[in-house]
Amino acid sequence: MLVDSVAALHRLGYPCDACQLFPYARHAAELADHDAKLLQQLSAQAPRAGAAVTLTVLVEPLLVAMRRLAIVEACHRRTAVEKTGAGCVQSAKQQREMLEKLRVDETLRSH
Incomplete structure (x- = not known):
């Protein structure tokens, strides 16, 4: 991978x-x-193997979501400072909207 x-x-x-x-x-x-x-x-x-599987299944998606939110925040800070948004592919607002859609999609897939 x-x-x-x-x-x-x-x-x-x-x-x-x-x-x-x-x-x-x-x-x-x-x-x-x-x-x-x-x-x-x-x-x-709990047995270590069970805890490891549980942490992998639950924490990995959490880390991905936290990273996405951190990217939005970092781009928002850069945009606010630079006023040009250079280095950010989308505006912070567009990224927040995209993250919200991803959250909804993930929620729907889990049900």
Whole structure:
């Protein structure tokens, strides 16, 4: 999955070298450390494998949603400062609308 994603980014002309990917890897390592600590705490209450599956199923979509919201906020801040919106593909309002639609779509799929 990782190799396929990097290859697709490369084919599309998006930056995907080690310098571009390092911040993602660093934050992923921090999240993994947090997850490992949480699993250790939860193992007293539930089997570790069950807790790991539950966290994967519930936390991964949460992380994706949180990242999307953070991107909207970052673009909103940049737009407010730059007044041009440079670097943001869509306005913050358009991104919030898109995120709301995604939330609705995800809710409908889960039911």
